[in-house]
Structure formats: C-alpha cells, structure tokens
Amino acid sequence: MSNASPVDSCASGAYLVRSMRLLIIEDDRDAADYLVKAFREVGHVADHAADGEEGLALALDGGYDVLIVDRMLPKLDGLAVIGRLRAKHVTSPALILSALGAVDDRVRGLRAGGDDYLPKPYSFSELLARVEVLARRHVGRGEETQYRVADLELDRLSHRVVRGREEILLQPREFRLLEYLMKHAGQVVTRTMLLENVWDYHFDPQTNVIDVHISRLRSKIDKGFAQPLLHTVRGAGYMIRDGAR
Amino acid sequence: MTALGKLLRTTAFQLTLVYLVVFALFAAFLLGYFAFNTRRLINEQIVGIVDTELQLLQVQYNQAGIRRLVGIVDVRSRRPGSSLYLVTTPTGEGLAGNVGSLEPGILESEGWVETAYRRLEEPESAEHNALVRVSRLPGGIRILVGRDLDERERMFHIVALAGRWSVAIVIVLGIVGGVFVSRRVLKRVDAMTDTAQTIMAGDLSGRLSVIGSGDEFDRLALNLNGMLERIESLMRGLKEVTDNVAHDLKTPLTRLRNRCEAALRSANTAADYRRVMEETIEESDGLIRTFDALLMIARAESGEVRDGMAEFDVAEVARDVGELYEPLAEDRGLTLEVEAKQCAAVKGNRELVSQALANLVDNAIKYAAPAAKETSGAVNGERSGIVVKADAERDRVVLTVSDRGPGIPPGDRSRVIDRFVRLEQSRSLPGSGLGLSLVSAVARLHGGELKLEDNAPGLRARISLPRVAMPPQQAA
Numbered sequence: 001m002s003n004a005s006p007v008d009s010c011a012s013g014a015y016l017v018r019s020m021r022l023l024i025i026e027d028d029r030d031a032a033d034y035l036v037k038a039f040r041e042v043g044h045v046a047d048h049a050a051d052g053e054e055g056l057a058l059a060l061d062g063g064y065d066v067l068i069v070d071r072m073l074p075k076l077d078g079l080a081v082i083g084r085l086r087a088k089h090v091t092s093p094a095l096i097l098s099a100l101g102a103v104d105d106r107v108r109g110l111r112a113g114g115d116d117y118l119p120k121p122y123s124f125s126e127l128l129a130r131v132e133v134l135a136r137r138h139v140g141r142g143e144e145t146q147y148r149v150a151d152l153e154l155d156r157l158s159h160r161v162v163r164g165r166e167e168i169l170l171q172p173r174e175f176r177l178l179e180y181l182m183k184h185a186g187q188v189v190t191r192t193m194l195l196e197n198v199w200d201y202h203f204d205p206q207t208n209v210i211d212v213h214i215s216r217l218r219s220k221i222d223k224g225f226a227q228p229l230l231h232t233v234r235g236a237g238y239m240i241r242d243g244a245r
Numbered sequence: 246m247t248a249l250g251k252l253l254r255t256t257a258f259q260l261t262l263v264y265l266v267v268f269a270l271f272a273a274f275l276l277g278y279f280a281f282n283t284r285r286l287i288n289e290q291i292v293g294i295v296d297t298e299l300q301l302l303q304v305q306y307n308q309a310g311i312r313r314l315v316g317i318v319d320v321r322s323r324r325p326g327s328s329l330y331l332v333t334t335p336t337g338e339g340l341a342g343n344v345g346s347l348e349p350g351i352l353e354s355e356g357w358v359e360t361a362y363r364r365l366e367e368p369e370s371a372e373h374n375a376l377v378r379v380s381r382l383p384g385g386i387r388i389l390v391g392r393d394l395d396e397r398e399r400m401f402h403i404v405a406l407a408g409r410w411s412v413a414i415v416i417v418l419g420i421v422g423g424v425f426v427s428r429r430v431l432k433r434v435d436a437m438t439d440t441a442q443t444i445m446a447g448d449l450s451g452r453l454s455v456i457g458s459g460d461e462f463d464r465l466a467l468n469l470n471g472m473l474e475r476i477e478s479l480m481r482g483l484k485e486v487t488d489n490v491a492h493d494l495k496t497p498l499t500r501l502r503n504r505c506e507a508a509l510r511s512a513n514t515a516a517d518y519r520r521v522m523e524e525t526i527e528e529s530d531g532l533i534r535t536f537d538a539l540l541m542i543a544r545a546e547s548g549e550v551r552d553g554m555a556e557f558d559v560a561e562v563a564r565d566v567g568e569l570y571e572p573l574a575e576d577r578g579l580t581l582e583v584e585a586k587q588c589a590a591v592k593g594n595r596e597l598v599s600q601a602l603a604n605l606v607d608n609a610i611k612y613a614a615p616a617a618k619e620t621s622g623a624v625n626g627e628r629s630g631i632v633v634k635a636d637a638e639r640d641r642v643v644l645t646v647s648d649r650g651p652g653i654p655p656g657d658r659s660r661v662i663d664r665f666v667r668l669e670q671s672r673s674l675p676g677s678g679l680g681l682s683l684v685s686a687v688a689r690l691h692g693g694e695l696k697l698e699d700n701a702p703g704l705r706a707r708i709s710l711p712r713v714a715m716p717p718q719q720a721a
Contacts, residue, residue, distance in 0.1 A: 107553070121533055123526075173568060199569060203541075203600040204534060206607045206680065212572040 020065040020135050022046040025055030025081060026097070027073050035068070038124050052076025059085055064092050065135040068127070071098035071109065079112040086113040093134040097122070106202060125236035129188040136187065147182035150242040152221060152229055154182050163221055173198065174217050181230065181240040190237035214238055257430045261423025268419065269412050276408035283400050291376050291392040292357070298328060299380055299390045306382050314388070315341040328392050329362065329375055335385025344389065347377075352387055355379050359394070374398070433462050437469075449477045489665045490539060493678070494532065501528045531677075538679040542664070545597060545686035556713055557595045559642045560585035563635040566602045570610065577614035580630035581606070589637035590713040593691040598710075601687040604680040605646040605706045606633060611676070613650035613703065641693075642712045649703040658697040684708065 022039055024046055026032040032048045039046040047064075049055035052073040059067055059081070067085075069078040076084075082094050093115040098105060106117040115137075116130050147154045153162045159175060161168045170178065176198050181189055191210040195201045214230065222228045231239050252258060298321075306314040318330045322343035331342035337352060345365040351358060356379070361372050377391030437453050444451045452473060453466040508521035567583035574581035591598070609631045634645045653661055653668065660666055662685045667678040684706070685695040693710035 119537075121529075123530075199565070201569075201599060201603075202596060203603070204537065205569070205603050206534075206676070207573060207611065209569055209573045212576050213569075216572050 020044045020131070021063060022066050022068060022131065023049065023055065023059055023064045024068045025049045025052065025059075025073060025078065026068070026070040027051060028070075035124075035127075039128075042128060050074075052078065052081045056081050056084055059090060059092065060088065062090065062092070066131045067092050067094040068131065069094050069096050069114070071096055071100060071105075079109060079114070082113045093137065095127075095130060095134060097127075125188070126190050126192060129190045129193065129237060132187050133184055133189070133193070136184070147179070147185065149182055149185045149229055149240050150227065152182070152240075154179060161221070163225065168220055170217075170220060174213070174220070177213060177217055178221065178240075181238065185240045185242075188233050188236045188239050193237070252424065252427055252431060255427040255431055257427035258423045261419055261426065265416060265419035265423070268415050272411050272415055273408060276404055276411065280401055280404040280408075283404065284397060287397040287400060288376070291394075291397075294328065295376070295378050295390050295392055299378060299388070302388060302390065303380065303382065306386070306388075311340070311384070311386060314386075318342055328390055329364075329377060331389040333387045333389075335387070337387075340386075342389070344391075347389075351377065352379055352389065355381060360391075362391070437462075437466065444473065449473070449480060486539075486664060493665045494535065497528055497532055497535075501525055501532075504528070535677045535679065538677055538683055539664075541597075541600075542679065542683050542686045545683065545690045548690060554593050555595070556590050556592050557598075559589040559591050559598065559644060559710070560587060560635040560637075562595065562599050562602060563633050563644060566599055566606055567633045569603065570606045574610050574631055577610055579610060579613055581610075581633065582630055583633045585633070585635035587635075587637050589635050589642040591642050591691065591710045592713045593710070594687075597687045597690070601684040601708065602633070602644060602646070604684050605708075606631065608680055608706075609646050609648035609650065609704070613648040616650050637712060640712050641709045644708040644710070645705055647700045647703060647705040649700070652699060652702060652704045653697055655699070661697070662695065681706075 022044055024032055024035050024039075026035070026048070027050055029050070032050070036046045036048050047058060049058050053075045055067075055069065055073070056076060058064075067082075069081055071078045073081070078096060078098075082096070085092070085094070094113065095116045095118060096109040096114040097118055097120055098109065099120045106119075109117045115134055118127060118130060145156050147156070151164045154175075155161075156179065161170055161175065161178065177194065180194065180197050191208065192204070194210050195205070214232075218228075218230045222230055227243055229240050229243065231241065231243075233239050302314060302317065305317055315332060318332055318341040321327055322330050322341070327343065329342070329344050331344040331347075331352075332340045333352060334340060343365050345363040345367060347362050348360045351360050357376065358379075359374060359376050362375050362377075363369070363371050363373070374394040375391040376394055377389050379387060379389045381387050440451050440453050452470050455463050455466045455470070457463065504521055504524060508518060512518050512521060563585040564583050567581060567585075571581045613631060630649065632645070632647045634643075634647070636643045636645075657668055661668065662681045664682045665678040667676065681695070681697075688695045688708045688710065691710045693708060696707045696709070698705040698707060
C-alpha cells in the first residue's frame with residue numbers, strides 16, 4: 001500500500017493521458033464523495049450511484065470508460081451488476097472494490113466479469129493507477145509486438161531490448177518487468193500491480209522487494225544515458241516515459 | 246409438555262407400541278391356528294369312532310337281525326359317556342337308543358350332519374350339539390350313530406380364553422416395559438438436554454455425564470464432550486487472539502492519534518502538517534497490513550481455503566520466491582541461494598505457500614543483514630548466505646530457509662510462532678509479530694508443520710508438507 005492524498009497532483013494528475021468518465025457504484029456516501037472529489041481533482045468526470053439498481057441503470061446508458069463497483073451493495077450485489085452488464089454486452093471495464101480481500105474472493109470477482117480487483121482499504125493512487133490502466137486497455141492498445149519509449153525498444157517476439165544502438169541483456173523476469181512498464185508507458189504502475197502482473201503474487205511482501213528489482217532494471221536501461229526513462233512517482237509507483245515530451 | 250406426554254412421545258415408547266402390536270397379532274394368529282387344528286383333529290376323531298360303531302352295528306344286524314341290534318344298542322346306550330344311538334322302524338318309530346329328540350328331518354337325510362339333540366333321560370330344556378351319521382339298513386330300518394360335540398366346544402373355549410389372556414398379558418407387559426425403557430432413556434436424554442442448556446447459557450466448561458456402561462449414550466456423551474473440549478479450546482484461543490489484537494492495534498492507534506494531536510497543537514507550517522499526514526498514512530498502512538495478516542491467518546486456520554487447493558511444485562515456488570528476494574538480499578550484503586532441483590509436488594494453495602516462504606526469506610534477510618554488516622559479510626570465513634532449499638523426501642516435502650543471523654534461543658522457538666510475539670532483541674526492527682504465525686498456520690492448513698532449528702549459527706526454519714505422489718504435469 002502506498003501513500004498519497006488525492007490532492008497530490010504531482011503523483012498522478014500531471015501524467016494524465018486524457019479525461020475519463022467514471023461511474024462509482026458505492027453505497028457508503030462518504031467514501032463515494034471522497035472518490036468523486038478526488039477523481040475530479042485529477043481531471044476525470046465521476047458519477048455516483050448509491051445502490052446496485054441505480055448503478056446498473058446508469059451503466060446501461062453507457063458512455064463510461066471505467067466502472068468502479070463495490071462488492072456489497074444494497075438491492076443488487078456488485079457481482080450481479082457486472083454479470084447483468086456483461087449479459088447485455090456492455091464491455092466497459094469494471095474494477096471491483098471489496099472489503100473481503102481474500103484470494104478466492106478476488107478470483108470470484110474476476111470470474112464474474114470484473115477486470116480488476118482492489119481490496120479495501122486502498123490508497124487513491126493505487127485506484128487511480130489501476131483505473132487508468134483499465135481505461136487504456138479498453139481503448140484497445142497495448143497488445144503490440146514492439147514497444148518503444150524514446151530510444152528504448154522492446155521486441156516481445158525476439159525478447160530483445162535495445163536502447164539507442166546498444167543491446168541490453170535482461171534476465172527473464174527483468175524482461176517481463178520492463179515489458180509491463182512499457183506496455184503502460186506514460187501511466188503510473190504501482191508496486192502491487194507489478195507484483196500481481198509480473199510475479200503473479202497477490203500478497204504483500206513485508207519488505208519492498210519491488211524497489212530493488214526496479215533499481216536493478218534502472219541500472220541496466222538508464223545507466224550511462226543522459227535521459228532517464230524509468231521514473232519513480234513518489235507515493236504511487238513507477239512510470240516509464242519519454243521525459244523529452 | 247407434561248411428563249406423560251413426553252413419555253408417550255419418546256421413540257422408545259413408540260417402538261414398544263409397534264412391537265406390542267406385532268406380538269399381539271402373532272399370538273392371536275398362533276392361537277387361532279392352534280384352535281383350528283384342534284377342531285379338525287376332534288372332528289376326525291369323532292368321525293372315526295362313529296364310523297367304526299356304525300360298521301359294527303351293521304355287521305351285527307346283517308348277521309343276527311334286528312333283535313340283536315336292538316340288544317347291543319340298549320347295552321351301549323347305557324354306558325357312561327356313550328355315543329348317541331337311535332334305531333327306528335321304516336316309519337320312524339324308535340326301537341332303541343338314548344336320543345330323546347332331534348332336529349326334525351335328520352333321520353330322512355343319510356350321511357354326516359350336525360344337529361341339536363336331547364338325551365332320553367334329560368329334561369326338555371337341555372340341548373347339546375352332536376355330529377351324527379344316519380344309515381339305512383336292509384329292511385327299511387334306520388340307524389343313527391353320533392357323538393356329542395361338547396368336547397370340541399370346550400376345547401375351543403379353552404383356546405379362546407388362553408388367547409384373550411395371552412394378548413392381555415402381552416399388552417400389559419409391553420406397556421410396562423415400554424414405560425420403563427422410555428423412562429430410562431428419557432432420564433438420560435433429559436440430563437443431556439439440561440447440560441446442553443447450561444452450556445448454551447454460556448458455561449462452556451460443562452460436560453455431559455458418562456456412566457461408564459459403554460452404551461450408545463455413553464459413546465454419544467463422549468463424542469459430544471470431545472466436541473465441547475474443542476470448542477472451548479477454540480474459544481479460549483479466540484479470546485486470547487482478541488485480547489492480543491486489541492492490545493497490538495491499540496498501541497499503533499494511540500501513536501497515530503497522539504501524532505495528529507501533537508500536530509494540531511504545535512505544527513505551524515504546511516510542511517509540518519504534510520509530514521505528519523504522511524506519517525499518519527504510513528502508520529495506518531502498517532495497521533492495514535497487520536489486519537490483513539490476521540485475516541489471512543484466520544482464514545488459513547479455519548481451513549476455508551481448502552476448496553481451492555490444487556497440485557503444484559514446491560521447488561518452483563522456492564525458485565520463484567528466491568528470485569523475488571535475491572536482489573534484496575544482495576542489496577543488504579547477503580547471498581541468497583536456492584537449492585531446488587527436484588520436483589516436489591504438494592496439494593494446496595500455491596499463493597499461501599508462496600507467501601509463507603516469502604515471510605521466512607524476508608525474516609532471514611531482516612535478521613541476518615545486521616549481523617552480516619558487523620562481520621562485513623563473513624562468518625567463520627564463509628559468506629553469510631541465506632539458503633532456500635526444497636527437498637522431496639519419501640512422503641514429505643521439506644522447505645528450509647537457513648540464515649547466519651542471530652538465531653532464536655531454544656526456549657523461545659515455540660513461543661515466537663504465537664501471534665504478536667516479538668523477542669526483545671528484534672523490537673527495533675519493523676514487523677508485526679505475525680509472520681511466523683502465518684507460516685505456521687499455512688503449514689498446518691496443508692497438514693504439515695513449521696519447525697525452527699539451530700543452524701549453528703543462525704536459524705533454520707523448516708516447513709514440512711505431505712508430498713503428493715503424482716508429480717504435476719509440467720515442472721518448469
């Protein structure tokens with residue numbers, strides 16, 4: 001869990017790709033108000049529904065980039081909302097928020113048609129990073145065979161990484177780490193997201209092991225180059241981006 | 246419910262009633278069969294006697310004529326307990342015999358017939374039944390020989406009486422027995438119910454009484470007592486945990502509150518506030534981590550995750566976790582080696598076993614790193630390395646994490662597995678005191694155990710898990 005307040009605009013807002021329309025289905029009014037306000041502060045538009053039926057109706061009207069759905073809702077359970085949306089071919093990505101943080105509960109959420117799962121309590125920066133990744137995935141980018149950020153190139157087929165004219169040799173895991181970061185270039189990627197997607201672990205290692213992996217990777221791709229590409233976003237995570245732009 | 250109502254409603258009593266009906270029916274059937282056969286037997290006897298006499302009289306008549314016949318009949322008629330005799334002329338006048346009256350028309354019908362009759366010397370009112378046979382002799386003489394049926398009737402009465410009595414006795418004995426048995430059962434069940442009620446009322450130390458007869462009630466009581474024992478120990482454990490949780494969560498909460506209060510009182514600049522806010526968030530993240538760990542342990546201990554178990558290779562887990570922590574170990578001046586060549590299949594929750602192993606490696610790095618720094622990375626000339634090993638023994642899979650850190654004194658080794666236990670010397674290092682509890686809970690969930698051993702110097706943590714015979718499909 002990382003720490004950042006929603007007003008910490010340097011954590012997220014500055015890297016905003018585009019404005020998103022979000023629907024927050026959450027019965028806790030305080031939590032919902034906080035989220036609506038926080039998303040607005042970083043430049044997104046967020047609507048709020050206080051129960052499952054209202055949320056379903058709003059989501060069916062469409063036009064949302066990402067749905068943020070609480071697991072337990074009055075009238076209609078969060079998983080049921082997602083299930084009905086999927087049955088009606090509404091494909092807007094949905095992120096499930098749940099106080100039940102257990103492994104199999106997460107699996108159940110994803111099986112019901114959710115695209116990501118975040119246990120409560122969460123930090124806003126974690127939520128924001130995941131929502132932005134979901135929105136971008138929905139637009140249909142990211143499954144290319146080659147990624148390129150500035151002069152750094154990664155070829156997913158030949159497993160080659162080149163910076164400038166120099167080939168960089170990476171361990172398999174380092175390759176996957178870089179691959180994930182480059183797939184989401186320009187977006188904040190949190191430590192938990194890295195653990196989940198690169199290592200497939202859904203628990204929280206007590207010591208921040210990811211930081212060490214990142215600094216190793218950084219020493220391989222950034223060392224000796226004038227322009228660093230792999231940035232630490234304070235209180236949120238990491239980001240690969242072309243600093244010149 | 247009244248006591249009688251309760252008695253009548255017991256299974257024992259109802260069973261007794263069913264048995265009663267079955268036995269009564271059986272007795273009735275038996276006596277009925279007996280009566281029927283006796284009657285038949287008596288009939289056969291009568292028929293036999295009458296036939297013989299009739300034959301004899303016919304022979305006498307044929308040989309010596311009517312006079313002789315009358316003479317014999319007279320003699321026989323006077324014997325005590327004699328059969329019935331009547332000899333008549335073709336017109337129906339009586340010549341000899343001991344029959345006073347018959348039902349009309351009997352003499353006209355030849356063959357066997359049952360009739361009411363009266364003997365000669367008897368008063369008008371007397372009437373008995375008899376089985377008689379009428380035979381026509383040459384010359385128009387008719388002869389009737391018969392036998393009284395009193396014997397048969399008497400026999401029948403005796404049997405009927407016996408039947409009534411035996412059914413009555415069966416019913417009385419059955420009811421008395423049923424009441425006795427069901428009262429005995431009721432008494433014990435009532436005692437159990439009473440105990441159960443006091444236990445429900447909150448006194449978990451109550452136990453059902455065991456008489457020692459080894460009957461089904463004793464066995465039931467023993468099992469229920471075992472169950473109560475388990476519940477009580479679980480409740481005790483739960484209470485302990487709750488107390489610990491309360492204590493260990495209140496401490497950081499107090500810290501958190503104090504810090505905010507202090508900031509309100511004395512912070513002046515925005516930067517001051519910001520720092521306090523950041524610290525507060527950090528502290529609450531720590532609290533959340535503690536909560537997560539507690540919930541995880543509770544889930545592992547409840548066996549709730551058992552549904553999602555699958556086979557996986559522990560050696561692979563060891564390699565993955567080793568790979569995750571290797572850079573961190575190097576960063577702290579330690580080496581981390583993984584010895585896990587052979588595939589070691591286990592059935593369980595891969596995520597939980599990974600987390601358990603990660604906890605052990607994390608601990609090893611945390612405690613061995615300061616020691617490594619002091620000796621500049623070498624103990625007795627060798628690099629102070631951490632070794633993660635996965636071995637497949639015959640029926641166990643053993644995961645060990647060995648370090649060259651300060652180790653744990655033998656007396657504390659079982660204690661540190663308990664929740665929230667942190668040794669004095671480790672208070673300065675970050676941690677919740679839940680890491681080893683989780684490892685132990687995960688090991689137990691998988692039917693294994695966690696053991697802490699001396700690595701001389703250092704600590705060797707050993708998780709042994711039951712091995713699955715069939716190796717997983719692919720061992721990467």
